[in-house]
Amino acid sequence: MLEAKFPEDPLPLIEITVDNTSHISLRDLKSCLLCANKPCTYICPSQVFEWEEDSLKINYSRCVECGACQQICPENIIWEYPRAGYGVTYHY
Ligand code: SF4
Numbered sequence: 073m074l075e076a077k078f079p080e081d082p083l084p085l086i087e088i089t090v091d092n093t094s095h096i097s098l099r100d101l102k103s104c105l106l107c108a109n110k111p112c113t114y115i116c117p118s119q120v121f122e123w124e125e126d127s128l129k130i131n132y133s134r135c136v137e138c139g140a141c142q143q144i145c146p147e148n149i150i151w152e153y154p155r156a157g158y159g160v161t162y163h164y
């Protein structure tokens with residue numbers, strides 16, 4: 073029987089090369105003001121989105137490129153892959 077072994081903490085397998093411009097933006101901040109539960113702030117596994125003083129802060133340097141925000145708010149979050157040479161590198 074095959075047995076898979078994984079490290080207890082998977083994050084050391086990820087390296088992020090941060091670009092100086094964000095690969096994540098919003099279509100309309102007004103929609104965020106009207107958004108009742110602001111699911112992006114708890115769906116993102118890396119806490120990229122933070123609600124601060126009537127504004128949505130986007131900590132794009134933390135993005136692990138999982139795609140969850142595109143599932144939860146495709147109408148307002150514009151997400152693109154980081155430019156070539158930036159973003160997540162996986163070390164296996
Ligand atoms: S980005 Fe989308 S989910 Fe997040 S607060 Fe704005 S409208 Fe709501």
Ligand code: SF4
Binds near residue numbers: 116117118137139142
């Ligand atoms: S792709 Fe994943 S990690 Fe990046 S902002 Fe969206 S939910 Fe967060």
